[in-house]
Amino acid sequence: MNRIAVLCSGGDSPGMNCAIRAVVRTCLANDIEIFGIRRGYAGLLEGSQHQMDTASVGNILQKGGTILQTSRCPEFIKPEIRAEAAHILKRKNIDALIVIGGNGSFNGAWELHKEHGIPVVGIPGTIDNDIEGTDYSIGFDTAVQTAIEAVDKIRDTAHSHDRTFIVEVMGRKSPAIALHVGLCTGAENIIFPVQEEKEVDIDTIANDIKRGLKRGKGSSIIIASEGETEGLSHYVHNELLDKHKLDSRVCILGHIQRGGNPTARDRFIATQMGHLAVKSLLAGEKASVTAEQNGQVVLEKLENCLGKKFEVEEKYVEIVKTLSK
Ligand code: ADP
Numbered sequence: 584m585n586r587i588a589v590l591c592s593g594g595d596s597p598g599m600n601c602a603i604r605a606v607v608r609t610c611l612a613n614d615i616e617i618f619g620i621r622r623g624y625a626g627l628l629e630g631s632q633h634q635m636d637t638a639s640v641g642n643i644l645q646k647g648g649t650i651l652q653t654s655r656c657p658e659f660i661k662p663e664i665r666a667e668a669a670h671i672l673k674r675k676n677i678d679a680l681i682v683i684g685g686n687g688s689f690n691g692a693w694e695l696h697k698e699h700g701i702p703v704v705g706i707p708g709t710i711d712n713d714i715e716g717t718d719y720s721i722g723f724d725t726a727v728q729t730a731i732e733a734v735d736k737i738r739d740t741a742h743s744h745d746r747t748f749i750v751e752v753m754g755r756k757s758p759a760i761a762l763h764v765g766l767c768t769g770a771e772n773i774i775f776p777v778q779e780e781k782e783v784d785i786d787t788i789a790n791d792i793k794r795g796l797k798r799g800k801g802s803s804i805i806i807a808s809e810g811e812t813e814g815l816s817h818y819v820h821n822e823l824l825d826k827h828k829l830d831s832r833v834c835i836l837g838h839i840q841r842g843g844n845p846t847a848r849d850r851f852i853a854t855q856m857g858h859l860a861v862k863s864l865l866a867g868e869k870a871s872v873t874a875e876q877n878g879q880v881v882l883e884k885l886e887n888c889l890g891k892k893f894e895v896e897e898k899y900v901e902i903v904k905t906l907s908k
Pocket of ligand 1 (some may be wrong): 638
């Protein structure tokens with residue numbers, strides 16, 4: 584193992600830079616040449632790689648986003664396109680690839696490994712925390728913290744005006760952000776991702792608001808996952824008004840949840856994952872993921888991390904319900 588390349592793929596998440604820094608410096612400490620590939624698999628196909636040194640990852644640890652940038656590259660699902668990518672890596676004498684991204688990106692890495700024997704390591708990076716095989720993915724904590732700070736501010740005005748707010752958070756197919764934000768902000772209700780708007784239980788939400796009003800609680804916060812397309816909260820607003828004569832305000836947090844300086848947790852985990860990713864390749868691992876399991880950063884087989892998890896942790900839902908009554 585002489586040369587390793589690293590790329591980010593899929594959605595960006597705060598903490599990716601910490602992982603890149605750890606990858607680069609662990610390589611250099613082990614006399615491995617390290618190449619950064621810009622814009623994910625698309626950049627790989629364009630041959631967009633550059634050699635990195637200690638200085639190229641200086642002063643990035645605290646910055647959100649990714650210095651390597653990221654992209655979606657739909658054509659990477661085609662075997663012939665992956666063959667091109669493998670050819671480019673081999674031509675540049677790159678012996679292994681580290682992919683920082685979500686389970687989609689891991690599927691690309693897995694196929695590349697299966698078809699062309701290239702050793703790959705995945706580092707989980709997505710604010711949704713929805714990758715199978717790992718308890719944690721880089722960026723989740725920062726995204727939750729950003730959303731919490733926003734909801735705290737909204738609660739100030741909600742309370743001052745006796746208003747109900749529906750705050751829409753990210754998590755198209757994952758309930759994790761909504762659940763954690765809901766619990767940490769004392770939300771009165773949480774709406775988890777749904778396939779169709781009509782699945783939202785408007786009557787229960789309305790009854791909860793009315794019960795609060797009866798006991799003199801003028802304001803409520805409802806946390807809504809964005810659903811298939813952004814804007815589910817507008818539907819909830821309209822239904823509450825039309826069917827129950829309950830007015831509310833909508834606030835969609837959107838992409839602010841993707842940015843910002845990574846929290847201590849994200850830096851701590853991302854740094855360990857970046858370091859372990861390189862160490863695992865040096866130890867001869869061929870297809871693994873740096874996962875967090877039971878509070879430890881460990882290696883998991885890549886094939887166990889290809890799916891999306893959708894866990895609504897009932898014990899937390901129960902706490903939210905109990906405390907908001
Ligand atoms: P994430 O990695 O955050 O889950 P995506 O699902 O958008 O994000 O995947 C990112 C990229 O990974 C895609 O644009 C594509 O290049 C690659 N990819 C996703 N799924 C596959 C697949 N089944 N086979 C090969 N490549 C894939």
